[in-house]
Amino acid sequence: MIKVAKFGGSSVANSAQLKKVKGIVEADSSRKIIVTSASGKENGEDHKITDLLYLCYEHKRYGMPIDMMFNLIQEKLLTIQRELSLDNTIDEDIQALYEALKGPIELDYLISRGEFLTGKLLSRYLGFRFIDAKEMIFFKYNGEFDYPKMVEAFQKLEPIETGVVIPGFYGSLPNGDIRLMTRGGSDITGSILANVAEAERYENWTDVSGILKADPRLVKQPKQIDIITYEELRELSYMGASVIHEEAVYPVKDKNIPIYILNTNEPENKGTIILNKVAIEKRQAITGIAGKQDFSILTVVKEHMSDEFGTIRKAIEVLESFHIKVEQISTAIDRFSLVVDSEQLKPVLYEVVAQIKEICQANQVNVSHELSLITVVSRFMKEKTGMSGRVFEALGKEKINISLISQTGDETNIIIAVSNQDYRKTIRTIYQEFEGAA
Ligand code: ASP
Secondary structure, eight states: OOEEEEEOGGGGSSHHHHHHHHHHHHTOTTEEEEEEOOOOOSSTTOOOHHHHHHHHHHHHHTTOOOHHHHHHHHHHHHHHHHHTTOTTSSHHHHHHHHHHTTSOOOHHHHHHHHHHHHHHHHHHHHTOEEOOGGGTOBBOTTSOBOHHHHHHHHHHHOSOSSOEEEEOSEEEOTTSOEEEOSTTTHHHHHHHHHHHTTOSEEEEEESSSSOBSSOTTTSSSOOBOSEEEHHHHHHHHHTTOOSSOGGGHHHHHTTTOOEEEEETTSTTSOOEEEESOOOSOOOOSOSEEEEEEEEEEEEEEOTTGGGSSSHHHHHHHHHHHTTOOEEEEEEOSSEEEEEEEHHHHGGGHHHHHHHHHHHTTOSEEEEEEEEEEEEEEOTTGGGOSSHHHHHHHHHHHTTOOOOEEEEOTTOSEEEEEEEGGGHHHHHHHHHHHHHSOO
């Protein structure tokens, strides 16, 4: 069976990285479909080709010279070409792009050249066939992917004996125009190809060894997550733990194709497997902890609320009319709390409070700011008792005050709100409780 392997920008940042990619691809002959990002940053000072292309576009828009940026792009790619002895692979394409930049040029087309040129270099280096993503990844005019058309295109490719390289991040519209995905979209290209190829697995090669149980900036050397479900990943990434583009999950989820998050710089590390369903496994306590700062809580107090209908709905509708999302809800008998992003709330705070008071006929609306939300995620929570007890006891011992608690009926995670000041300590304390030294 086929494996789809997607390599991120840092995996193709220079010739040394491309050599590692070749080693990885050659180590497993089932790695037949290779997707690449545009060449990314080699180090802190370096630039991503994609960012440079965006800069070219902006400079051109304001009638400013683009040569400085274009030279950086050219130099980065031609250095890879030279160092890997791939002479004359992309010279003509680069020249054509430079000429095209003299006239009107579509943003999506221009930006997609990063993946296109990097893909050409990689395919030649691997000895794999290059396939332009515009021949494989199809959009409808409404922005959705056209799966039947992609399956048909894929079937024409088969059998893939020698392997193919397909640039990530873009596809084409029905009229053939190039259409970009959102930033980081090469992850989605890989995932779509895994779907249409019914791949055995989708490998996402990056520069970290899998997903960690907590943010390494907050917890010292957090453990790696071995297996995580798509639902758990959604919960953790919503709170900021991002390793893969959120939309990359959908194309593989229904077919239960596992995603492997792997490290190009440490290929022997087993990484993290993201799965839909996990058959039999060793139970563990928590899968991971993540959090986000700067939330506000609006607590609406209304006598006899429990005898009425629609009070919570009315308050949410007020927030909706201000384009403020409700992040969490927690209710009691005659009061309820809504957690919202402070940045969204603060500019319209007084209007929001006044309207909620009026429309809900509330006695009071109390507001507190500077709060953090922290999620403790575990698919084992429903089979195990005492987990929330451990969370609260550990926080209590540390004298951390909890402002709000929330858990849905399927028990995938517990969410708590604490003050921003206690954010780091809360994550460390919970981590320590379940995983040891933090
Ligand atoms: N090169 C694009 C970006 O920087 C897409 C990707 O890397 O997935 O966002």
